[in-house]
Amino acid sequence: DIEMTQSPSSLSAFVGDRVIITCRASENIRSYLNWYQREPGKAPKLLIFSASRLQNGVPSRFSGSGLGTDFTLTITNLQPEDFATYYCQQSYSTPRTFGPGTKVDSK
Amino acid sequence: QVHLQESGPGLVRPSESLSLTCTVSGDSMTNYYWSWIRQPPGKTLEWIGYVYETDRTTYNPSLRSRATISSDTSRKQFSLKLSSVTAADTAVYYCAREAHKLLDYWGPGTLVTVSS
Numbered sequence: 772d773i774e775m776t777q778s779p780s781s782l783s784a785f786v787g788d789r790v791i792i793t794c795r796a797s798e799n800i801r802s803y804l805n806w807y808q809r810e811p812g813k814a815p816k817l818l819i820f821s822a823s824r825l826q827n828g829v830p831s832r833f834s835g836s837g838l839g840t841d842f843t844l845t846i847t848n849l850q851p852e853d854f855a856t857y858y859c860q861q862s863y864s865t866p867r868t869f870g871p872g873t874k875v876d877s878k
Numbered sequence: 879q880v881h882l883q884e885s886g887p888g889l890v891r892p893s894e895s896l897s898l899t900c901t902v903s904g905d906s907m908t909n910y911y912w913s914w915i916r917q918p919p920g921k922t923l924e925w926i927g928y929v930y931e932t933d934r935t936t937y938n939p940s941l942r943s944r945a946t947i948s949s950d951t952s953r954k955q956f957s958l959k960l961s962s963v964t965a966a967d968t969a970v971y972y973c974a975r976e977a978h979k980l981l982d983y984w985g986p987g988t989l990v991t992v993s994s
Contacts, residue, residue: 805981813986814972814984814986815984817980817981820978820980821980858922862976865936866925866936866937866939866940867913867925869923869925871922872922
């Protein structure tokens with residue numbers, strides 16, 4: 772299985788901050804990397820697919836980058852509705868695997 | 879707009895089987911992979927497997943052949959059966975659609991507790 776790691780596991784930020792979350796795969800997954808946002812009590816929501824492509828309807832303050840094994844999710848101008856947990860997921864092979872999550876909360 | 883909704887018992891006894899159904903609305907089931915994913919308390923998301931059309935399935939080997947996913951496209955439903963459950967199978971279970979290697983639609987999730 773491809774192992775996904777994320778850092779940090781949690782962070783505190785102010786509204787308006789820029790937040791960067793990193794994700795690392797245990798082997799080369801090319802650009803088969805997706806990012807999801809999960810708010811408490813809700814299902815995960817797709818934000819970014821293929822490492823850098825913004826899902827329809829997702830605000831442009833979210834962006835992704837990376838290739839191979841190292842990826843980042845950046846949130847610029849953090850908004851109150853962005854306080855949530857973020858997961859990366861590889862779709863290069865099965866079984867699909869997710870990172871452990873990064874919880875973003877209000878400082 | 880595509881909607882998915884999980885249904886099934888919220889409590890299952892140890893050693894019995896867990897059965898969940900996901901009902902799809904808003905689109906056809908053809909040409910997509912229909913997935914089950916779970917999240918145990920305090921842990922990350924775990925992919926269980928998926929079904930393509932009615933008979934092509936792929937599972938997470940970690941479940942050691944306990945999982946069976948099936949679909950009924952005429953009823954626009956797909957199902958998960960997990961046998962010989964233990965407390966470790968307590969989780970929120972999600973159904974989701976995978977298209978082009980991304981999970982674009984998810985159900986709201988259903989909590990299944992394994993307890994006697």
